[in-house]
Amino acid sequence: MPLDDIELETEERMEKALDVLRHELRMVRTGRATTALVEHVKVEVASYGSVMDLRQLAALSTPEGNMIMIKPFDPTTIKDIHKALEKANIGITPMSDGKVIRLPIPPLSGERREQLAGQVKQMAEQQRIAIRNIRRDANKHLDAEENDSVITEDDAKQGKEDIQELTDKYVRLIDETLAHKIKEIQQV
Numbered sequence: 001m002p003l004d005d006i007e008l009e010t011e012e013r014m015e016k017a018l019d020v021l022r023h024e025l026r027m028v029r030t031g032r033a034t035t036a037l038v039e040h041v042k043v044e045v046a047s048y049g050s051v052m053d054l055r056q057l058a059a060l061s062t063p064e065g066n067m068i069m070i071k072p073f074d075p076t077t078i079k080d081i082h083k084a085l086e087k088a089n090i091g092i093t094p095m096s097d098g099k100v101i102r103l104p105i106p107p108l109s110g111e112r113r114e115q116l117a118g119q120v121k122q123m124a125e126q127q128r129i130a131i132r133n134i135r136r137d138a139n140k141h142l143d144a145e146e147n148d149s150v151i152t153e154d155d156a157k158q159g160k161e162d163i164q165e166l167t168d169k170y171v172r173l174i175d176e177t178l179a180h181k182i183k184e185i186q187q188v
Contacts, residue, residue, distance in 0.1 A: 035060040043084040068103040
């Protein structure tokens with residue numbers, strides 16, 4: 001496999017690791033209301049006979065900074081949605097008036113903010129480990145190509161340097177994403 005292909009594949013895998021982190025962080029609750037907190041909640045709809053994401057069943061909005069409003073497209077699914085939100089264990093009690101469901105987002109305590117900061121740091125560390133594993137795999141691939149005389153020793157050395165630069169870049173991006181989320185969590 002040519003050197004460029006190895007580097008391209010490595011960068012794509014590192015980008016996916018960063019995307020996974022960003023997706024996980026969207027699910028972490030902060031002091032502000034965000035529809036990302038509930039849009040992927042799985043709702044078992046008995047009348048449809050299937051399990052669907054909440055965003056497929058209802059319009060999600062944040063009319064206030066501390067409230068998520070859920071308006072089902074089909075009013076008959078409101079009980080199923082309510083039940084799914086209680087089961088989702090997001091730490092918020094849904095309130096229903098028969099037409100819409102409101103999720104009041106309580107302010108986070110200082111202790112809870114610290115717990116959430118610790119959780120997001122763990123998520124970031126998992127993705128840093130993934131990045132380093134991707135680097136290791138790419139370097140092994142380069143060594144194999146060099147041993148098979150597909151690429152020269154100089155090309156392998158240059159490839160490893162390029163992959164290290166990619167690793168540094170993506171670790172830096174993970175750190176920036178983490179810092180942004182921690183700032184968001186700590187904001188009162």
